[in-house]
Amino acid sequence: xxxxxxxxxxxxRHWTVTGxxxxxxxxxxxxxxxxxxxxTAMGYVTQEKYLFGKNxxxxxxxxxxxxxxxxxxxHVYALARVPTSDEVxxxxxxxxxxxxxxEAEQHDQMMTAREDFAAxxxxxxxxxxxxxxxxxxxxxxxxxxxxxxxVPLGGRIATVTPQFxxxxxxxxxxxxxxxxxxxxx
Numbered sequence: 001x002x003x004x005x006x007x008x009x010x011x012x013r014h015w016t017v018t019g020x021x022x023x024x025x026x027x028x029x030x031x032x033x034x035x036x037x038x039x040t041a042m043g044y045v046t047q048e049k050y051l052f053g054k055n056x057x058x059x060x061x062x063x064x065x066x067x068x069x070x071x072x073x074x075h076v077y078a079l080a081r082v083p084t085s086d087e088v089x090x091x092x093x094x095x096x097x098x099x100x101x102x103e104a105e106q107h108d109q110m111m112t113a114r115e116d117f118a119a120x121x122x123x124x125x126x127x128x129x130x131x132x133x134x135x136x137x138x139x140x141x142x143x144x145x146x147x148x149x150x151v152p153l154g155g156r157i158a159t160v161t162p163q164f165x166x167x168x169x170x171x172x173x174x175x176x177x178x179x180x181x182x183x184x185x
Contacts, residue, residue: 007090008085008089008090009085011090011143011145012082012083012085012088012090012145015047015082015083016082017078017079017080017081017082017154018078019048019169020047020048020049020052020168020176021047021048021049022047022048022078022079023045023046023047023048023078023079023082023083023145024045024046024047024048024051024076024077024078024079024157025041025043025044025045025076025077025079025147025153026046026051026059026063026065026070026074026075026076026077027074027075027077028069028070028073028074028075028126028127028128029072029073029074029075029128030126030127030128031126032075032156035075035077035153038150039152039153040150040151040152040153041077041079041147041150041151041153042147042148042149042150042151043146043147044063044091044144044145044146044147045079045083045088045144045145045146045147046063046094046142046143046144046145047143048076048078048157049176050062050139050141050142050176050184051076051160051166051176052166052167052168052172052173052174052175052176053165053166053168053172053173053174053175053176053183054160054165054166054175055160055161055162055163055164055165055166056070056071056072056073056074056160056161056162057070057071057162058165059074059160059166060074061138061139062094062138062139062142062184062185063094063138063139063142063144064094064095064097064135064136064137064138064139065135065138066124066127066131066132066133066134066135067117067131067132067134067136068127068129068130068131068132069124069127069129069131070160071128071129071162072128072129072161072162073159073160073161073162074159074160075156075158075159075160076156076157076158076159076160076166077153077154077155077156077157078153078154078155078157079151079152079153079154080151080152080153080154081151081152081154083145083147083151086149087147087148087149087151088145088146088147088148089145089146089148090143090145091144091145091146092143092144093138093139093140093141093142093143093144094137094138094139094140094142094143094144095137095138095139095140096137096144097135097136097137097138098135099144099146102136102137106134109134110134110136113132113133113134114132114134116132116133117130117131117132117133139184139185141178141184141185142184
């Protein structure tokens, strides 16, 4: 086993189908329609515990999602089962959009997208609200994986809005704080 394979396998070690270590897919209301239609998920996922106590805007920032995509709300889905090693790629943290370092080229794309957004042009058209066409870096403390094969959904576990934060199973909205550190941002 090479180093890359070891990192990949280690990143998946603590996944579960319930509780804070379960893998979740967070989507906008418009993307929700596709998930419901197909009953499977692909694309980026993270662990549930990082969402605890966060509202939709905070989740958007934490995950590095297009600005304003979760302005109204987002839906959180559990997977029906833990993905297998060949169904995912480890993409480090959400601070790396698409698993890549945010460098000068991505910065230039971001600035162009912001100018377009201000002018009302070249907007992401599959959203309830105007959304800029770029992915900013998210949190360096939140791991992300990319589902490269369709994995069955287990069902919607929450709808989060700017007013209603993502709750724990017991209803608490206390944010996740790893190793007695401060809140994840």
